[in-house]
Amino acid sequence: MNNEEIKKVLLAGNYITLDDYNRAEKNMSRGELLSDYFINEGIITISILGQATAEFYHVSYTNLSSYPISKANILKIPEDLAKKFRVVLVNDEGSEIVVAxxxxxxxxxxxxxxxLFKNKKINLTYALPETITPLFTAYQKPLETRFSKIIEEKNRIAPEIIDEIIGDAINLNASDIHLEPLVDEVVIRFRIDGVMQEAGRIKKVFYENILNRVKVQAKMRIDEHFGAQDGSIRYQQKDKKFVDMRISVIPTIDGEKIVIRLLGEYVRGLATGDLGLSKxxxxxxxxxxxxxxxxxxxxGPTGSGKTTTLYALVRSLNTPKVNITTIEDPVEYRITGVNQVQVNQATDLTFAKGLRSIVRQDPDIVLVGEIRDQETAEIAVNAALTGHLLLSTFHANDAATAIPRLLDMGIEPFLLASTLELIIAQRLVRRICLHCRHSITLSSVDLxxxxxxxxxxxxxxxxTLYEGKGCEECNFTGFTGRTGIFEFIKITSEIQELILSNPASGQIWEVARKAGTEDLFEDGIxxxxxxITxxxxxxxxxxxxKD
Ligand SMILES: [Zn+2]
Incomplete structure (x- = not known):
């Protein structure tokens, strides 16, 4: 309905007065729906809007969000008709039906x-659009059904089944696909916004075919069943677009497990302003x-977005005047103008060895994928000391803990104190979907x-806090995408001095706290x-x- 229609509906049932309308017209923001304005002002409620609209059309009103509707009933109306007319079969008993x-x-x-319903009396009822749309998911056939169809009809099933799985994963914005063999089935799970969800199952007899095809395309050995293997595939979708995938195959007691990471193109365009950092x-x-x-x-732990932050930083520093070299395991995203080196165990190109030769070529900025061992840590600190800006990730739970851990690795305190500029700890949280975000009021007891x-x-x-109701845009999860929460410890002269005395993480935190540092939780609050979340x-x- 447009605003003219909403005005008519609400005035017709005396749900608003002409005064209310005139005030709304004056105060509404451009493009705002009249109904949203009145709901926000507390003049009407959502159910009054539904009720008023129903009366206007001379039909009854049904609040579908509190009315249980069976999938069997929904499917009695063919999908194309249901979506064209935006109808849902609410009730089918005896000689009458109710359609919303x-x-x-x-x-x-x-x-x-x-x-469609030849001998029945049809009763129409009005329901709000946002309560009808979610019910249409009933038409989506589960992966299993599509698999059985493929298995029934085709000789070469592996390519088709893989297409279906990857297609679904991309549609749902999944970052990873897991194929996990059990005793007689293989479970397919997607990681969506950081959370694992089961997507379907397939009989194990069909799995070898699929496994072999993935291995061939990822250039792995198909006769190897007991070792871990890594590879990558440039996969072409039905719409001809490419998606880069990193594949890992790991042996488990029930067979070889496949993990596919879908590499998001968007990270290439990410800047530091998009990470969710405060000003x-x-x-x-x-x-x-x-x-x-x-x-x-x-x-931060694995999957906390560390690499994305470093890539964004590299991108913002990437000008023709500076030379940036990276050593990574593996190279996840290509960045134009940056020399990226891939760690390679087979040729003994480790982080430490790679970093040593990179430093000899004297780049301005060096990104080391991860500092995992003493040797890499020592070369990194030396590089940072001798005129290079060094960026790296480090496995520690919070920013303050990184310092004692690096000292434990055998780094000289005075070297660390004079090179360290900034330690960031981070996590990722899902973002509330902007299409269905609404506010909720909580009492201190609720909280x-x-x-x-x-x-x-x-x-x-x-x-007043916020949450997503769930809508088509967010696949009814209430969330779209993710953002970071951060803890920043700036290495001040006071902390430098403290590093020289082999401090515990608590001491570092205490000093950083006095200087006004917010921790992860506070940034999240x-x-x-x-x-936002x-x-x-x-x-x-x-x-x-804790403090
Ligand atoms: Zn939504």
Whole structure:
């Protein structure tokens, strides 16, 4: 409905007065829906809007979000008709049926339904559009059904089945596909926004075919069944677009497991401004990166977005005037103008050896994929000391812990103190879908049920937070994409001095805290309050601050 129609509907049922309307017209923002304005102002509710619209069309109103609808009923109306007329079969008992639609005024609707349900009396009911759309997922055939069809009809099943799996994974924005053999089945799971979800199953007898095809395309040995193998595939989709995939095959007791990572093109275009950094953190990182030498470390567990942050930094530093060289395992994304070296165990090109030869070529900026061992750590610190800006990731839970861990690796305290510029810790949280985001009001008691220390972060009054209802745009999860939460420890002269005394992580944190450092959880709380993510997401990846 457009605003003219909404006005008519609401005035007709006396749900608003002409005064209300005039006030709305004056105060509404451009492009805003009249109904949204009145709902936000508390003049009407969603169910009043539904009720009013139904009355206007002289039909009943059904709140589909609280009405259980069987999938069997939905499927009684063919998909093309259902989507064209936006109808859902709500009830089919005896000689009458009830069909919900968000547009009862469509001319051919009644006659089309009558052809479909010959001897029945048809009752139309009005339902809000946002409650109809989610029900259409009932038409999507599960992967298994599509597999059985392929198996029935084709001789060469592997390519088709792989196409179906990858197609679904791409449609759902999955980052990884796992094919996990069990005793007599193989489970297919997708990682979507960081969370694993089962996508389908396939009988194990068909798996060898699929496994072999993946191995051949990824240039792996097909006669090797007991060793781990890595490879990559440039896969062409049905729409001819390419997607780069990294493949890993690992032996398990029930067979070889395949993990496929879909490499997102978008990371190539990512800048530091897109990471979810606060203005202050963005300034800090740019300041540290502008120095001609020193070391910036990003810490966090696997899958916390460390590499993405470093790539974004490299991209922002990547001008023709500077030489940037990377050593990575593996090279995940190609960046134009950057020399990228791949670690290669077969030719004994390790992080340490690669880094040593890179430094000899005297680049301005060096990115080391990860500092894993003492040798790499020592060369990295030396490089940072002798006029290179060194960027790397390091496996540590928080920023303060990285320092004692590096000292434990045998790095000289004075070398570390004079090279380290900045340590970042980070995690990823899912972003609330902007298409279905709405606000919720929580009392301090509600919040305390979620986590004990709530009062410290939200006070003791009512709090407005946000969540996604779920819509087509976000595949009914309420989330689209992810963003980072960060903890920044800037190496001040005070911390430099502290490093010389072999400090515990607690001591470092104490000093950083006094200088105003926010921890991961606090940065996350800002994003919760601003409606970027939910409190549940934050609690999933970070613990409430202890001090
Ligand atoms: Zn949504």
């Amino acid at each position: 639609t968000d547009n009862p005024a469509q001319p051919d609707l009644a006659s089309t339904l009558q052809v 202050e953190d963005e300034n800090t990182i740019n300041e540290a990166a502008a120095k001609p030498f020193g070391m910036i470390l990003v810490t 305390q049920k979620k986590f004990k220390q709530a009062e410290k972060f939200f006070g003791n009054g009512e709090v 800002d994003k919760v309050k601003n409606g 939910t409190i549940e997401e934050l609690l999933r990846v970070a613990e409430p601050s």
